[in-house]
Amino acid sequence: MAVSLSDIAERAGVSVKTVSNALHGGSARMSDDTRARIKGIAEDLGYVTNLAARGVRQGWLPLIGVIADELITSPFATEIIRGLDGAARSAEMAVFAMNLSGTRNVGSVLEEVRRFRPRAIAFAAMYHKTVELPAELAKSVGVMINCREVAGRVASLVPDEEGAAHEVTRHLLAAGRRRIAFVNLPGLLAGELREKGFRNALADAGHAPVAILPAVRRAIYSDRAPSLVIDHVAALMRRGDRPDAILCGNDRVAMEVYTALRRAGVSIPGDVAVASFDNQVEIASRLDPPLTTMALPHRAMGRLAAEMLLSGACSSPELRMLPFQLVERSSI
Amino acid sequence: MAVSLSDIAERAGVSVKTVSNALHGGSARMSDDTRARIKGIAEDLGYVTNLAARGVRQGWLPLIGVIADELITSPFATEIIRGLDGAARSAEMAVFAMNLSGTRNVGSVLEEVRRFRPRAIAFAAMYHKTVELPAELAKSVGVMINCREVAGRVASLVPDEEGAAHEVTRHLLAAGRRRIAFVNLPGLLAGELREKGFRNALADAGHAPVAILPAVRRAIYSDRAPSLVIDHVAALMRRGDRPDAILCGNDRVAMEVYTALRRAGVSIPGDVAVASFDNQVEIASRLDPPLTTMALPHRAMGRLAAEMLLSGACSSPELRMLPFQLVERSSI
DNA sequence: TTGTAAGCGTTATCAC
DNA sequence: GTGATAACGCTTACAA
Numbered sequence: 001m002a003v004s005l006s007d008i009a010e011r012a013g014v015s016v017k018t019v020s021n022a023l024h025g026g027s028a029r030m031s032d033d034t035r036a037r038i039k040g041i042a043e044d045l046g047y048v049t050n051l052a053a054r055g056v057r058q059g060w061l062p063l064i065g066v067i068a069d070e071l072i073t074s075p076f077a078t079e080i081i082r083g084l085d086g087a088a089r090s091a092e093m094a095v096f097a098m099n100l101s102g103t104r105n106v107g108s109v110l111e112e113v114r115r116f117r118p119r120a121i122a123f124a125a126m127y128h129k130t131v132e133l134p135a136e137l138a139k140s141v142g143v144m145i146n147c148r149e150v151a152g153r154v155a156s157l158v159p160d161e162e163g164a165a166h167e168v169t170r171h172l173l174a175a176g177r178r179r180i181a182f183v184n185l186p187g188l189l190a191g192e193l194r195e196k197g198f199r200n201a202l203a204d205a206g207h208a209p210v211a212i213l214p215a216v217r218r219a220i221y222s223d224r225a226p227s228l229v230i231d232h233v234a235a236l237m238r239r240g241d242r243p244d245a246i247l248c249g250n251d252r253v254a255m256e257v258y259t260a261l262r263r264a265g266v267s268i269p270g271d272v273a274v275a276s277f278d279n280q281v282e283i284a285s286r287l288d289p290p291l292t293t294m295a296l297p298h299r300a301m302g303r304l305a306a307e308m309l310l311s312g313a314c315s316s317p318e319l320r321m322l323p324f325q326l327v328e329r330s331s332i
Numbered sequence: 333m334a335v336s337l338s339d340i341a342e343r344a345g346v347s348v349k350t351v352s353n354a355l356h357g358g359s360a361r362m363s364d365d366t367r368a369r370i371k372g373i374a375e376d377l378g379y380v381t382n383l384a385a386r387g388v389r390q391g392w393l394p395l396i397g398v399i400a401d402e403l404i405t406s407p408f409a410t411e412i413i414r415g416l417d418g419a420a421r422s423a424e425m426a427v428f429a430m431n432l433s434g435t436r437n438v439g440s441v442l443e444e445v446r447r448f449r450p451r452a453i454a455f456a457a458m459y460h461k462t463v464e465l466p467a468e469l470a471k472s473v474g475v476m477i478n479c480r481e482v483a484g485r486v487a488s489l490v491p492d493e494e495g496a497a498h499e500v501t502r503h504l505l506a507a508g509r510r511r512i513a514f515v516n517l518p519g520l521l522a523g524e525l526r527e528k529g530f531r532n533a534l535a536d537a538g539h540a541p542v543a544i545l546p547a548v549r550r551a552i553y554s555d556r557a558p559s560l561v562i563d564h565v566a567a568l569m570r571r572g573d574r575p576d577a578i579l580c581g582n583d584r585v586a587m588e589v590y591t592a593l594r595r596a597g598v599s600i601p602g603d604v605a606v607a608s609f610d611n612q613v614e615i616a617s618r619l620d621p622p623l624t625t626m627a628l629p630h631r632a633m634g635r636l637a638a639e640m641l642l643s644g645a646c647s648s649p650e651l652r653m654l655p656f657q658l659v660e661r662s663s664i
Numbered sequence: 665t666t667g668t669a670a671g672c673g674t675t676a677t678c679a680c
Numbered sequence: 681g682t683g684a685t686a687a688c689g690c691t692t693a694c695a696a
Contacts, residue, residue, distance in 0.1 A: 002391070002449070004673055015683045020675065030681055051447045052393055053673035055384030056688045059334070061448070078410065085431060094444070096428055099417060112426070115383045116393075117334070252618060259620040262594070282615060286584060288591040336689055347667045352691065362665055385689035388672045 003045045011041050024049070055117060064088050064309060065118035066097040067109055069147070070126045076280060076298050077126045080145055083302020084122070091310050093119060110137055120309035123147070128158055128190040142314040143305045146298070155314040157301045157322060161190050161277075164294040164324035165197025166204075168275050169247065171292075173201070175332050177245035177273050179210045181236060183229060183257055185249035186214040194277060198247060210243040211236055229253060233260035237272075245332075248276040251283045254291055273332040277324070290329035297322040335377045343373050356381070387449060396420050396641060397450035398429040399441055401479070402458045408612060408630050409458045412477055415634020416454070423642050425451060442469050452641035455479065460490055460522040474646040475637045478630070487646040489633045489654060493522050493609075496626040496656035497529025498536075500607050501579065503624075505533070507664050509577035509605050511542045513568060515561060515589055517581035518546040526609060530579060542575040543568055561585060565592035569604075577664075580608040583615045586623055605664040609656070622661035629654040 005023075009016045014034070021030055022038035055061040064084060068077075085095045096118060100109050106123075113121060121140055125131060125147035132150045133141065144156040172180055182198050185191030195212060202209055213232045236243065237260075246261075248254035254276040258268065266272050268289055276284070279295035300322050308314045337355075341348045346366070353362055354370035387393040396416060400409075417427045428450060432441045438455075445453060453472055457463060457479035464482045465473065476488040504512055514530050517523030527544060534541055545564045568574065569592075578593075580586035586608040590600065598604050600621055608616070611627035632654050640646045 002673095006673080016673085017675080017684085018682055020673095021682085024675085034681080048443055048446045050388070050449060050673055052384045052387035052449050053688095054675075056382070056388050056673080056690080057675050059688075061384055082431075094428075094430065094448070096426075098426065099414075111380055114380045116426070117382060117384050252614065255618045262620075280614070282584065282612070283618075286587045286591075286615075288594075334689095338689075348690080349668080349692090350666055352689095353666085356691090366665080382689055385672095386691075388674080388689080389691050391672075 002050070003047050004050065005047075007045060008038060008041050008047060011045070012038050014038070023047075060117045060119045062091075062093045063096045063116060063118040064093055064306060065113040065116065065121040066095060066145075067100055067106065067113060067121065067123045067141075068097055068126065069100050069124070069129075069131070076278065076296055077124075077146075079296075079298035080124050080302040080305075083299040083304075084306045085302070087303045087306030087310070091306075093306075093310070095306075106133065107137055110140055114140060120314075122305050122309060123154075124305075127188065128161065128193075130189060142309045145301050145305050148319055149317070152317050152319070155308065155317050156319045157305055158319065159190075159296050159298075159301070160321035160323050161193035162197035162200070163321065164277060165194040165247075166201040167197075167324070167326060168277070168292075168294050169198050169201035170205075171326060172245045172247065172273060172275055172332065173205050173207070175245075175273060177332075178207060179241065179243045180207070180245040180247060181211040181213070181243040182209060182247045183213045183233065183249060183253055185253065188249075190277075191249050194249065210241060211239075229256040230260045230263070233257055234264055237261070237264040237266055243272060245273040245275070248274065250278045251276050251280040251291060251293055252278075254293070255283055255287060258287055258291075269330070269332050275332055279325075279327050284327070284329065287331070289331050291331045292329045293327055294324040295327050297324055334382070335379050336382065337379075340370060340373050340377060340379060343377070344370050346370070355379075392449045392451045394423075394425045395428040395448060395450040396425055396638060397445040397448065397453040398427060398477075399432055399438065399445060399453065399455045399473075400429055400458065401432050401456070401461075401463070408610065408628055409456075409478075411628075411630035412456050412634040412637075415631040415636075416638045417634070419635045419638030419642070423638075425638075425642070427638075438465065439469055442472055446472060452646075454637050454641060455486075456637075459520065460493065460525075462521060474641045477633050477637050480651055481649070484651070485649050487640065487649050488651045489637055490651065491522075491629050491633070492653035492655050493525035494529035494532070495653065496609060497526040497579075498533040499529075499656070499658060500609070500624075500626050501530050501533035502537075503658060504577045504579065504605060504607055504664065505537050505539070507577075507605060509664075510539060511573065511575045512539070512577040512579060513543040513545070513575040514541060514579045515545045515565065515581060515585055517585065520581075522609075523581050526581065542573060543571075561588040562592045562595070565589055566596055569593070569596040569598055575604060577605040577607070580606065582610045583608050583612040583623060583625055584610075586625070587615055587619060590619055590623075601662070601664050607664055611657075611659050616659070616661065619663070621663050623663045624661045625659055626656040627659050629656060 005016045005019045009019045022035045088095050098113050120142045122143050123141050124145040129147050131147045138153040144154050148156045248257050276293040279293045284291040284293050337348045337351045341351045354367045420427050430445050452474045454475050455473050456477040461479050463479045470485040476486050480488045580589050608625040611625045616623040616625050
């Protein structure tokens with residue numbers, strides 16, 4: 001069994017409480033001498049605080065529980081954890097992530113997390129979406145990250161998709177592009193909002209989109225089959241009014257758009273500028289040419305979530321939209 | 333404060349112990365009637381087991397602590413967690429990951445993890461590497477995942493880089509390729525071992541490599557600058573004895589090799605076959621043509637690690653190498 | 665089958 | 681400044 005306060009107390013010839021004060025009681029008044037001596041003994045013995053014991057006493061463990069709606073598999077999704085972790089650490093807390101995979105429902109995972117008596121609980125989605133949380137569960141969750149609770153019972157942090165689309169579209173316009181097409185993600189909330197922002201930005205500038213195409217996600221077919229994006233873009237480039245810029249629903253779509261443009265003998269950005277969303281660095285920085293894209297505010301969402309949870313600022317169930325950041329590379 | 337066993341006991345008119353038996357004492361003998369009644373009350377009251385309290389009693393929390401040497405940022409690295417998580421869950425345990433980022437050293441993170449009194453601790457590296465663990469820390473760590481402890485004091489699980497390279501090279505040879513070049517990762521253990529397997533496979537078949545080039549990692553320069561891989565491969569293709577296959581150090585290198593080949597007007601796999609390592613799906617499946625690559629055994633390492641930790645089979649500090657899996661797409 | 669008492673390591677209360 | 685003592689919620693040992 002690990003060394004405990006009483007082991008130290010015995011060795012130091014003082015009471016347990018004194019040891020506790022010396023090691024953990026920040027401002028408890030005691031002689032510097034005693035304190036130093038006790039700390040020395042603790043060090044010698046290899047004492048490590050038992051947070052479980054402290055947890056019984058206090059009613060909670062210094063943990064921020066995170067329920068992730070899918071296995072945290074996408075590279076930028078881990079940025080959410082990174083943000084949470086940084087902010088949590090400042091408060092001497094740790095992040096405890098639990099994945100909601102397969103058939104497990106939110107209720108059972110939430111209970112699993114609650115068994116550990118975390119100080120606060122967040123719910124994080126891997127893709128921006130709407131989530132339905134049963135009323136009794138909503139009470140345990142302090143903040144929703146990258147998703148919105150349908151009933152609006154829980155504070156939510158989401159990326160400002162519409163604003164980002166507006167911004168990147170303005171950027172394309174500022175670069176002199178006028179005939180802009182949008183190859184969108186089908187059936188995703190993010191895609192819907194991005195499209196809205198795109199349309200608004202064009203309308204504000206007095207232009208009309210050349211085309212808005214739904215991208216067919218390769219995953220629907222197979223890992224190996226070519227996606228329909230290629231055909232769509234090929235058709236687009238055969239039109240008389242071919243675009244001079246293509247905005248893509250995300251970086252993965254952009255990767256396929258690049259393939260299509262290449263096959264059509266179109267140069268980027270000479271003939272057609274390309275821009276996108278997500279800043280999935282592995283892809284965006286290695287495409288040829290490197291892709292200009294709007295970076296998702298995942299880290300910021302994580303950090304803000306932790307700050308809200310720990311400061312108890314999650315009382316009002318407001319929806320906060322965080323801005324993307326434009327990452328300029330050379331595809332425009 | 334949350335509802336406890338005594339709340340249930342009071343309501344049920346029985347002792348705390350009886351409630352404990354009813355809810356947690358799997359085979360404890362008691363009337364089905366009482367048990368059902370108690371469970372009903374627990375349900376009504378919304379009872380959630382307090383693992384912190386149980387932990388004080390037992391001396392440990394049902395956690396597998398994982399110390400990750402870098403922020404878990406690479407998409408396949410999360411597979412390690414996934415593997416651990418699956419196996420841990422079978423044993424009613426949870427995985428508790430702690431990142432070793434920035435200036436924090438292993439000792440302090442290890443202590444941070446130990447404060448939570450996990451049942452077992454694993455150390456996971458994001459890239460296959462050699463790790464030096466101070467002797468006193470090595471004792472707390474049960475297994476090393478994706479890395480090897482220099483002193484050989486701790487059981488280690490690593491990918492069989494050499495075997496994978498041997499296998500994929502044989503695969504290229506079986507496809508009729510004879511003039512194979514290798515664009516390697518510089519300064520990485522994985523690259524070194526992969527190169528060794530590559531050389532051996534060619535030697536076994538009585539061939540010699542056309543060229544072995546160190547890839548210069550783009551990250552060393554900047555997110556936006558082109559990598560030297562492009563120049564290297566261009567030079568390679570201008571040679572009289574140009575290769576009919578290129579094996580790449582990993583999928584990201586392959587992505588740049590694709591760019592270089594494309595610029596050189598070389599078709600894949602018609603003129604040159606390409607194969608690689610990692611199976612970073614986002615990239616490999618979306619390249620044009622989709623990339624044949626050896627998938628890292630991250631999930632298997634995670635699962636095996638958890639099984640070893642929980643069965644106490646980590647006593648012998650042996651090094652186990654797990655096989656990659658060939659994922660055939662259409663670049664060969 | 666159920667109850668009682670003790671103990672896990674910590675912190676809080678209050679007395680000295 | 682320091683020390684008893686109780687308490688947190690749970691499990692174990694033992695008694696009924």
